[in-house]
Amino acid sequence: MIVQLVDARYAYEDGPLVLDGIGLALAEGRATALLGRNGSGKTTLLRLLTGGLRPASGRLLLEGEPVTYDRAGLTRLRTTVQLVVQDPDDQLFAASVGQDVSFGPMNLGLPEEEVRARVGEALAAMDIESLRDRPTHLLSYGQRKRAAIAGAVAMRPRVLVLDEPTAGLDPHGQERLLEVLDGLRQAGTTVVMATHDVDLALRWADDAVVLAPGGPRTGPVAELLTDQALLDTARLRRPWGTAVTHLLTSHGLLPPGTPGPRTAEEVSGYLP
Numbered sequence: 620m621i622v623q624l625v626d627a628r629y630a631y632e633d634g635p636l637v638l639d640g641i642g643l644a645l646a647e648g649r650a651t652a653l654l655g656r657n658g659s660g661k662t663t664l665l666r667l668l669t670g671g672l673r674p675a676s677g678r679l680l681l682e683g684e685p686v687t688y689d690r691a692g693l694t695r696l697r698t699t700v701q702l703v704v705q706d707p708d709d710q711l712f713a714a715s716v717g718q719d720v721s722f723g724p725m726n727l728g729l730p731e732e733e734v735r736a737r738v739g740e741a742l743a744a745m746d747i748e749s750l751r752d753r754p755t756h757l758l759s760y761g762q763r764k765r766a767a768i769a770g771a772v773a774m775r776p777r778v779l780v781l782d783e784p785t786a787g788l789d790p791h792g793q794e795r796l797l798e799v800l801d802g803l804r805q806a807g808t809t810v811v812m813a814t815h816d817v818d819l820a821l822r823w824a825d826d827a828v829v830l831a832p833g834g835p836r837t838g839p840v841a842e843l844l845t846d847q848a849l850l851d852t853a854r855l856r857r858p859w860g861t862a863v864t865h866l867l868t869s870h871g872l873l874p875p876g877t878p879g880p881r882t883a884e885e886v887s888g889y890l891p
């Protein structure tokens with residue numbers, strides 16, 4: 620496991636207990652969707668995973684070793700695990716897109732040529748090469764979101780953690796992002812994404828973490844998102860694929876236990 624959170628608890632100062640006894644293990648190349656209603660603790664969990672918050676009890680392990688929350692420990696964690704926060708305005712700070720995306724790799728002390736190559740690659744991946752010299756504050760929300768993700772991609776982290784990355788992206792932008800994330804995964808990057816989109820989670824992820832009032836549940840995404848009792852307690856909508864399967868099964872058109880389609884293309888597998 621690259622990163623592991625073991626039995627972690629977290630409460631904000633003077634606030635409620637947000638996470639209680641959560642465990643999460645991130646293996647190389649796996650995609651994990653983090654789901655839960657507003658205020659369930661998704662952002663808090665992502666901040667625990669990336670060292671921005673420290674668990675009140677429990678441990679964060681990086682390659683099996685407990686993370687030390689000193690400068691060296693956090694630097695080591697953050698070169699391995701990159702967080703893209705929900706609001707791009709909390710992430711972007713340089714004058715232009717190109718400068719912003721190059722900041723991280725430059726800070727790693729990489730040679731100029733390497734920085735340039737990484738920035739070019741990240742801008743191309745996020746389809747924002749034409750915005751390289753644009754001031755970040757003049758970009759649209761979706762463009763800023765893409766620029767913030769490009770900044771993390773340019774760091775080539777082993778684990779990429781994204782807080783609602785598709786929110787505010789147009790359909791093309793969402794598809795493009797999923798392609799980028801699939802490409803990163805194929806190259807071995809571990810990706811964690813908090814999202815409210817159950818269809819996207821079912822289609823994209825291997826594993827899921829559902830923050831439900833009774834306690835967090837972790838497991839294969841196809842298993843958790845077909846568990847109606849869990850969806851009800853977590854107040855999650857049933858993914859359309861699961862709903863279609865349920866309908867076809869209840870009409871005897873599919874044998875019970877048939878796994879639901881994760882994409883529209885997979886539905887064709889049910890046709891005679």
Ligand SMILES: Nc1ncnc2c1ncn2[C@@H]1O[C@H](COP(=O)(O)OP(=O)(O)OP(=O)(O)O)[C@@H](O)[C@H]1O
Nearest residue numbers: 631632634637655656657658659660661662663664
């Ligand atoms: N800085 C803070 N100080 C005190 N309480 C906080 C702070 N940040 C978050 N909280 C509280 O912690 C709980 C979890 O918040 P968090 O942002 O992790 O939820 P979330 O699942 O990401 O929500 P959303 O889906 O709305 O983004 C909420 O009750 C929230 O009000």
